[in-house]
Structures are given as C-alpha cells and as structure tokens.
Amino acid sequence: MSGAMIPYRHTAQYYETDRMGIIHHSNYIRWMEEARIDFLRQIGIRFSDLEASGLISPIYQVSCQYRRTVKFEDVVAIEVSIVKYSGVKLVLAYRMTNETTGELCADGETTSCFTNFDGRLISLKKEFSGLHELLESLVNGQK
Amino acid sequence: MSGAMIPYRHTAQYYETDRMGIIHHSNYIRWMEEARIDFLRQIGIRFSDLEASGLISPIYQVSCQYRRTVKFEDVVAIEVSIVKYSGVKLVLAYRMTNETTGELCADGETTSCFTNFDGRLISLKKEFSGLHELLESLVNGQK
Amino acid sequence: MSGAMIPYRHTAQYYETDRMGIIHHSNYIRWMEEARIDFLRQIGIRFSDLEASGLISPIYQVSCQYRRTVKFEDVVAIEVSIVKYSGVKLVLAYRMTNETTGELCADGETTSCFTNFDGRLISLKKEFSGLHELLESLVNGQK
C-alpha cells in the first residue's frame, strides 16, 4: 500500500442531526464502520466475501474524540490507517476532516477481531494466511 | 383476548431528535416495530421463538400519518390492533398517543407476511396452525 | 425540468442490516429523505438554505411498499417525482431500484408540508412565491 488510499467520504444526513442542530455523536461510530469497510475494499477485501467464507469481524473496542461539530450537508472525509495488527486483532485509526469547513472534526480508533459465526476467535495467520500476509504487508508498508 | 391489551410505551430519546428540535419521523416506524413485537408477546408469541422455529415476519408495507410533533422525553403510548388477517398477511394498526401532552400524535399501519429464512412465503394455516388459530380468534374477538 | 433528473444512489450499509440478514425496513424511510433532499438540490433548492430562511418541511405522511429485499453493499437508485403540489402540501413518489440485482425493490410516497419554526403552516404561494412557481412549473413539466 502506498499513500494512495482514497479517503472515504460521507455526507452528513438530516436524520443524523439532533436537537442541538449538530450531527449526533453516535453516527461517527457508524461512519467509522463505513470507512473501515471501504478501506478493506480498497486493499482488495470485500467484506461480504469475508463473511461468505465464514469469517466475521466484530468490534472489540471503539473510541472517538470529537473536536469540532459537524452540521447537516457537511462532507466528512475519513482517512483510515492501520495502527497495529497482531494476527488476531486489527487496530485501525480514523482521521475525520470536515471538507466543508476544512477542520479536523474527529479522530477515532477501532479494534476488531476475527471470529467464525459461532464466535470462536480465528487466527488469520493459521486459517486465512492470504489475508494475514496482506495485512502484514500493509503494516510494513506504512512504516 | 379482551380489550385488556396494554399499550406499549416508548420514551422519546435524545438521539431520535433532529435539528427541527422534534423526533425524526423515521423513528415512529421503529416504534411501531417495538409495539408489534410487544403485541405479539402479549398474545403469547415470543418473536425470537418464531424465528427459532424457522418463521420470519418481514414487513411488506408500512405507512404512518404524523399529526402532532413529539419532543425529547415525551412518552408515547402505542395501541396495536389487528385490521386484517388473511392466513398469509397480517395487517396491524397503530394508534400513538403522546402521554406527555395528551394528544394523538400519529397513527400507522403495517402489513407483514410470514416467510422462511429463504424468503419463501409461508401459509400459517397450513404450516403453523396453532399460530393461525390464535390470530383468527383475535380477529374475531375484536369484532 | 426535463426527464434529466439523476436518480439518487445509496449504498446499503452494514449498520442498516438486521438479523434477518437484510436491510431493516425503517432505513428505506431514511433513504427517501436523502433522495428528497437530493431532488430539491437538483431543482436548485438547498435544504439548509430553506431552513435558514425560516422554512422547515416536516413530513406529514409516509408510506413504503417493500417488493424485494436489499442486502448489505447493494446500491439502490431512487427516482423521485412530484405526485401533487397544492401550494401547501407536496406529495413525492419514490421508485427504488436495486442496481446490484436490477430489481425494483420498493416504492414509497411522502407528503410534506411547509411550516415556520413555530409550527405554523406556510402557504408557499403567499410567502415564498419563487419556490411556489418553481414547484408549479415542475408539476406542469412532468405532465
């Protein structure tokens, strides 16, 4: 992976606003999911293909720091990068820029693991070595 | 079933508001689902038991008429009644009263059918006769 | 307005799925809002400009008929047309096509009115004649 990842873009919707007149904070968590799935797509992994092969990727930890409010119709660009990949857990960082205002509006982090549909933890290294090597190479490529 | 059904109560949440300062209209559709599941529970049908027996109940049609705005922290009482039951489709009516203001705030209707997990329409009369007879008796009891 | 309106496109998100494995029906109501706002934008009306001028457009009635399930990652194209415009109420129709499968997946309708922030009904004809004439001309242009 070069620096050529394209930021994911989300336009803030009316139904995402709250009565403070701003985007409700819970929606950023959803945008991070959109960006995560788009990130995987950009590196060649279609999320629904993963699931078709018996692998799901539940979220283990999420955090978000809100820096500037986002308003209805603002376009938010989300850059995703890998913080850490252990073979079992994947930590991603999200940097959200409000393109309408030019401000950094939030940043966040998710930790996801990989399990089968019964909830058993999957070691990608052992069971999905292609995916494992791809993620490893991305981590190294970012350095 | 006598007239003794207990209306379902939902407290309007902050994250359900929008920047008009009122509850976003899409949430009423979700409240109708909460009320539908509670209605079934009151007549003895646990929704997750239905699904465990291979029966799902997707929505085929929904409508809602908004009469008065609902605000954050308002308590909405939803009365559910059966409009029609054909053995294949179930039409329910929802009457939503804002208990905080005493006003009728909305009314709605859903049509749901019954299918298996592959999407094949199920005739309750043929395959789930106990449930069929229960719904029939409720329709008659309402008359 | 010619027939040159561009359908609004929404990609079905993971957080919009439910445990039936399909998109939850309440989300289509939100997509209709996205399409409505995009429709207005295409005819030259920015929703937030409307609100800045003191005009809000709450939903008075909504309905949706679900024809085919939509799945995660499917792209839904939504065509919007004016059914009726009375000077006070605007009825829009929505035709949703799942571009991934090529199927008509749903159609819906909304009735919205125009009010000020205190909830008083506004006659566009009297108070926002430019907008009124635009909507009138669109209705005539569709015939």
Place this chain on the structure above:
Amino acid sequence: MSGAMIPYRHTAQYYETDRMGIIHHSNYIRWMEEARIDFLRQIGIRFSDLEASGLISPIYQVSCQYRRTVKFEDVVAIEVSIVKYSGVKLVLAYRMTNETTGELCADGETTSCFTNFDGRLISLKKEFSGLHELLESLVNGQK
C-alpha cells in the same frame, strides 16, 4: 448520593440487530446516552431543563469495550458512575450487564463538556453553581 442509584435498563430491539445476528456496536453508544440522561434525572437534573436554561452538554470523547455479544430481546442494565468532574468536563463510566445472561457485556466512558448554544464552553462553577455543587458532592460521595 448513596449507592442507591438504579441501573438504567434497555431492552435490545430488533432494529438494533445486524446481520451477524447480534446488536450492532454503534447502539451501545446510544444506550450510554440513555443511561447518562437517566443518571442525571436520578440526581435531580432534567436534561431538557438544562437545555431550557441555555446549557447543552455535547460529548467530547466516547469509548466502549465490547466483552460479550448482546442479542435481540436481551435486557441490558447500565450502571453509571462519575469518574471525574473538573468544573468544566464530566467523565462518566458505564458498566453494562446483560441481565438475560448474567454476563458483563460491555463497559464504556464518556467525557462531556458544557457549552451554550453558540458552542462557548461554560464553567459550571461560575455560571451554574448549583449544578456544580451537586456534581462535586456526588464525586465526594462516591469516594
């Protein structure tokens, strides 16, 4: 405040599930909001009264750690406690127990600040001394 705070209870809704068959992680962030507002109510502060007096309380930081999946119809009990109160920021911790299974399912934290409707930070100590003293006494009472 004694230890007599009542945990807030939320029943997991169908529309909160996703296609993994579990509650989507973004909803826990919303439940934490419900619990936060209920917590304030229990200590005598009605959220809408705060807003009526010109004070809003946007979220500055949120985090959640997911320990066990929650399923449709599960009842989640959320205990809220004050981690830190600085006069400007309020840090709350949330401990979520799935009452249906008896398991600790998640824990989270929010940092909220207080601002006026123009987004200016408000020092409760200076401008809302009653609320300030209440929060101070709660922090001390927890020790």
